[in-house]
Amino acid sequence: MASTQQVPIVDYLRIGVRPYLRASECGNCGARYFDRRNACARCGRVEFNNARVSNRGVLRSFSIVHRAAPGIPVPYVSALVETEDGTTVRSNIVDCPPDPEHVKLGMKVRLATYVAGTDDAGTECVAFGYRPV
Amino acid sequence: MAGDSVWVLGTSMTRFGRYPELDAVDLGAKVCLEAFADAGVTVQDMDVMAAGTLFQANTSMGQRIQKQIGQTGIPVFNVTNACATGATAIRTVYMAIKAGEASIGLAVGVEQMGKMGLLRGGSKEEANVYEPAGRYGAVTAVDGVLGTETMPGVFAQAGMAYAYDNEGVGFEQFARVAYKNHLHSTLNPLAQYQKEFSLEEIMGSPVQSYPNTLLMCCPTGDGAAAAVLVSEERLRSMPKRVQKRAVRIAASVLTSDPWVESGQVQPDVNTLTRNAASQAYEKAGIGPEDLDLVELHDCFATAELIHYDNLGLCERGGAGDFIDSGAPFRDGTTPVNVSGGLISKGHPIGATGVANVFEVTTHLRGEAGDRQIEGARVGLAHVIGLGSSCGVHILEKAAA
Ligand SMILES: [Zn+2]
Numbered sequence: 001m002a003s004t005q006q007v008p009i010v011d012y013l014r015i016g017v018r019p020y021l022r023a024s025e026c027g028n029c030g031a032r033y034f035d036r037r038n039a040c041a042r043c044g045r046v047e048f049n050n051a052r053v054s055n056r057g058v059l060r061s062f063s064i065v066h067r068a069a070p071g072i073p074v075p076y077v078s079a080l081v082e083t084e085d086g087t088t089v090r091s092n093i094v095d096c097p098p099d100p101e102h103v104k105l106g107m108k109v110r111l112a113t114y115v116a117g118t119d120d121a122g123t124e125c126v127a128f129g130y131r132p133v
Numbered sequence: 134m135a136g137d138s139v140w141v142l143g144t145s146m147t148r149f150g151r152y153p154e155l156d157a158v159d160l161g162a163k164v165c166l167e168a169f170a171d172a173g174v175t176v177q178d179m180d181v182m183a184a185g186t187l188f189q190a191n192t193s194m195g196q197r198i199q200k201q202i203g204q205t206g207i208p209v210f211n212v213t214n215a216c217a218t219g220a221t222a223i224r225t226v227y228m229a230i231k232a233g234e235a236s237i238g239l240a241v242g243v244e245q246m247g248k249m250g251l252l253r254g255g256s257k258e259e260a261n262v263y264e265p266a267g268r269y270g271a272v273t274a275v276d277g278v279l280g281t282e283t284m285p286g287v288f289a290q291a292g293m294a295y296a297y298d299n300e301g302v303g304f305e306q307f308a309r310v311a312y313k314n315h316l317h318s319t320l321n322p323l324a325q326y327q328k329e330f331s332l333e334e335i336m337g338s339p340v341q342s343y344p345n346t347l348l349m350c351c352p353t354g355d356g357a358a359a360a361v362l363v364s365e366e367r368l369r370s371m372p373k374r375v376q377k378r379a380v381r382i383a384a385s386v387l388t389s390d391p392w393v394e395s396g397q398v399q400p401d402v403n404t405l406t407r408n409a410a411s412q413a414y415e416k417a418g419i420g421p422e423d424l425d426l427v428e429l430h431d432c433f434a435t436a437e438l439i440h441y442d443n444l445g446l447c448e449r450g451g452a453g454d455f456i457d458s459g460a461p462f463r464d465g466t467t468p469v470n471v472s473g474g475l476i477s478k479g480h481p482i483g484a485t486g487v488a489n490v491f492e493v494t495t496h497l498r499g500e501a502g503d504r505q506i507e508g509a510r511v512g513l514a515h516v517i518g519l520g521s522s523c524g525v526h527i528l529e530k531a532a533a
Contacts, residue, residue: 007263009278011270033397035268042392060297061399063289064343065281067251072277078286078342080294080399088395090280100304100343105297116278119263127278 005123009116010034015126019113023087025051032087055111057083057130062105064098077103081130094129108133138365139230140379141528142237143172144491146358149325149479151247157189160357161243162201168239168359169202173375176203179361180235183210185222185242186483198241215518216432218242219358219486220387224524226362227385236367242488243357244481250353252284280398285350285433286342287519291402292435293344295442301453302438304344308336309456310434311349311476317463318473320504325354325479349434351475358487360494376531380494383417383511383527390521400519402436406443409525413513414445417527421445424467425509426496428489430517431474441469444515444525463506471496471504486524489514497530 008015012034014022023032026040027047039046061080068074077093094112096102109130116127145167147160161184169175176199184195195209214221219242226238263272276282281290296302312332318324330338330348338348363371368379388409393401414420421444429444431437438456441447446467447455455461461469472478472492475485493512495501510530517523 007265007272008270009272009275011265031392031394035397041396060395061290061294063281063286063293063345064340065277065283065286066340066342067285068277068281068283069251074277075340076277078281078290080280080290080395082395086394088398090398092278092280105293117273120261121263123263125263125272 006126007123009125009127013113013126013128015113019111019128020055021053021089021111021128023051023053024048053087053089054084057081057089057109059093059103059105059107059109060088062093062103064100064103079130081109092129093132095131136365137231139227139382139385140363140365140368141360141382141490141494142363142368142375142379143168143170143174143361144359144494145171146323146484146488146491147356148323149354149356149481149484149488152245152355153247157186157194157243157245157357158197158201160245160355161194161198161241161359164357164359165198165202165239165241168361172361173371174237174361176205178237179205179207179239181208181226181229181238183212183222183225183238183240185212185218185486186244187213187215187218188244188246188482194243214522215520216430216482217387217486217516217518217522217524218483219488220514220516220524220526221486221522223360223362223487223490223526224385224387227382230362230364236364238362239359240362240487241357241359242484242486244483245355246353246481247355248353281342283342285345287400288433288436289342289345290399292439295439295452299450299453301457304336306453306456307344307349307434307438308332308346310431310437311335313456313462314431314470314474314476315348317471317504318477321473321478324473324477325352326473326477345433345435349476351432351480354479354481356479356481356484356488358484358491360487360490378498379531380497381529381531383419383529384413384525386413386416386525388412388523400521402517402519402521403439403443405521405523406440406515406517409523410444413525413527417529419511419527421467423511424513426468426471426493426506426512427515428470428472428492428512429515431470431476432480434476437470437474440515444513463504468506471506486514486516489516490526490528493528497528
């Protein structure tokens with residue numbers, strides 16, 4: 001186990017003992033971005049700091065996807081989660097049956113990570129989703 | 134204000150559907166010639182041309198159509214703006230006339246999609262060796278892992294976000310939108326599909342992205358639409374019978390999406406539509422209560438419902454009640470998508486924004502046949518393209 005290499009599926013996911021999402025935050029207005037920005041899309045300033053996004057949030061919107069590109073397992077729940085510190089994140093709802101009876105608008109969720117695949121070198125890809133709490 | 138208005142002089146569209154024996158140039162050339170005939174003009178009269186297509190954006194579509202209808206050497210603007218491509222073509226000609234650089238011009242939108250199926254959404258290709266790539270340093274495809282990138286899913290999320298904020302909105306309200314548009318399409322010979330479905334059939338059809346079922350999603354298809362626009366001054370030099378059929382563009386607006394917090398993960402289709410609508414109402418000097426018909430961008434049933442609110446057709450938060458009350462049905466207070474909408478009329482992307490203007494123009498002229506909204510005097514055409522871009526045109530019948 002200890003020798004298995006792991007990489008995050010995207011660079012804004014920080015993996016380790018306590019995984020979290022890292023955003024680039026505008027030093028002037030506080031707008032957060034998951035990719036690099038030349039200037040803030042909200043205020044135009046160019047100073048950014050790293051910010052740790054809260055792992056807890058509520059389900060703001062979702063869709064239960066039954067039709068996707070070939071090879072993508074369906075159905076799955078695509079979600080928009082609003083974290084406790086007001087950042088909207090898109091990912092899947094995990095550990096929850098993919099039906100409208102179990103997926104409820106406004107339900108509380110928490111960041112969860114899992115191994116989503118392994119490459120030819122044996123490196124594991126760690127993805128994140130949100131789990132109902 | 135009316136003295137320097139721009140008018141729709143002539144217009145045409147193909148029936149939307151599948152034309153495997155023709156290409157996009159054939160479809161575009163056909164509607165251009167028909168629009169000239171409708172306007173009583175020829176290609177020799179044109180000062181400017183704008184041509185919109187999304188999937189053939191890099192093919193000089195305007196010049197290729199000119200080779201079928203007449204190469205007169207006028208400037209061509211080839212435009213693309215996702216699903217707002219057609220509206221952008223119209224607005225381009227509108228601005229050229231407004232600026233005084235042209236007195237008459239041609240806008241055309243074409244698309245040949247065939248049976249493209251699901252739009253967007255990456256393929257699932259497992260990487261051989263994980264290497265970070267792109268702006269998010271992704272080591273593998275993320276569609277289906279970090280949420281959905283497919284169109285039915287993105288617009289489902291837009292609708293469910295509205296449901297989160299507002300009472301009385303759910304699966305049944307979204308389904309009722311599709312019921313209405315399929316019902317309306319039975320009167321429109323230009324619609325790709327002209328078949329009524331029951332609410333139960335719509336809710337029971339295969340789920341694409343809940344709450345959008347198959348019958349709540351627009352089809353892909355082929356088609357074209359064209360419009361000839363003219364300055365007020367030039368129009369006044371034309372025969373009375375031509376002037377009588379002209380329709381005034383009371384407002385032409387194009388917006389992009391301003392920053393919102395959630396915009397980086399979910400395209401915001403609301404704010405730019407609200408901005409476009411308020412600018413258009415102000416320019417036209419009217420309010421949503423004055424509209425006799427609306428053609429809005431119902432790429433999915435969830436989208437139409439939230440645009441009732443975005444365009445101010447209902448009270449803030451009241452889109453669920455609005456559809457439940459029957460208001461947007463063709464016999465309601467604000468008929469919406471009497472053409473059948475994108476859901477049933479079809480959505481050949483580049484053509485859509487011109488076809489909406491065709492539809493409203495045809496009603497204001499009193500020439501819409503079985504689907505005519507009697508006595509229509511003012512109408513609104515709305516499109517939105519993800520990325521995002523929103524076009525709104527308000528049209529008014531000529532004073533008798
Ligand atoms: Zn800022």
